[in-house]
Amino acid sequence: MQKPRTLAAALAVSALVLLSACGTEQGAAPGSGAETPDLPVQGSHWTIAAVTLDGVRSVAPPGARLEIAENGRAQGNTGCNHFGAAVAVNGDTLTVSPEEVTEIGCPADRERFERALLKALTGKLDGALKDKALTLTSADGRSGVELAAETGAPLVGTAWTVDALLTGDTAGSLPAGSEGKAKLTFGKEGRLTGSLGCNRVTAPAKITDRTITLGAIATTRMMCTGPQMELETQLYDALDGPLTYRVDHRTLTVTDADGQGFTAQAG
CATH class of the missing domain: 2.40.128.270 (Lipocalin)
Known part of the structure; x- marks a missing residue:
């Protein structure tokens, strides 16, 4: 009576070995439909x-x-x-x-x-x-x-070009004709320099992890065209008081306590 049980066990083992071998051959066979790895583009x-x-x-x-x-x-x-x-x-x-x-x-x-x-x-x-x-x-x-x-840009030492005005969560266009005119740089020496659209601007800038506090803002006094003056006025108002900033790779977002502010692009 032992032989049937031994034969059955042997047959079962043989079947498992055969199935395992088939599975191995199928996975190794060329053209088996192996998935192409995803392009590493996330992040x-x-x-x-x-x-x-x-x-x-x-x-x-x-x-x-x-x-x-x-x-x-x-x-x-x-x-x-x-x-x-x-x-x-x-x-x-x-x-x-x-x-x-x-x-x-x-x-x-x-x-x-x-x-x-x-x-x-x-x-x-x-x-x-x-x-x-x-x-x-x-x-x-x-x-x-x-x-x-694209490589990331640090807040300090980067020339930032203002590309939109912010009111809360809403981004608005710059006055027509003033695009690319406003450029700001936060220098390593602790000063803001640049242009608000027409006039040159400079101010002491104290920067912490998430905030910018500007001292007295000084500007030149050139006469500007309508769109440039409109942009300059809005930016001057937005730079008043403690500011919150965020850098997302190469985009800078600056807002005041009322949600007024601007976004700017590196370069």
Whole structure:
């Protein structure tokens, strides 16, 4: 009576060995459908270099950038407006679903670039990562976005160009004709220097982990055009009193106790 049990056990062991061997062969077989690793783009920051739409390539304006967060969200700047999107990474394919964009008025050339960018940066895109460059291309190859890896910027020592005015959580456009005029630098010697849009400005600046406290603000007294003077007045008011700041990679946000303030881009 022992032989049947021994034979059954032997058959069971043989079956397990056979199944194990089959499984090993299947996993090792070429063309077995092994998944392509996801492109390591989450948590990355990029300068938008150019966009191609329907075969027409346009160089990006200064300030155009894209950040892909760890949580499947992306945000960026078209060179005029801020935008947000959902991003799903599957192997070397990125599926981008734009969700919001601010409504700052743009000069005509930046508006054209913005429309092309938002259209090209939509849907399933083939990603190619090489050195410090990322290219996202449509399936037909006629549209795509060229990106270059972007390094972060410190608050101190960076030239910041004001690109939007803030009222609470709302970002507003700069007065038409004043874009790129206001530039501020917080120096290592503890002073704010730069331009508010027309006049030069300087002030003592005490910087802690999250706050900026300015001393007496001194400016030159040049006469400015309407848009530049309007911007200068708003920035002068926003710099009054203790300020809270935040640096997100290359974007600086500064607000006062009432939520008035501005955003600025490095460089």
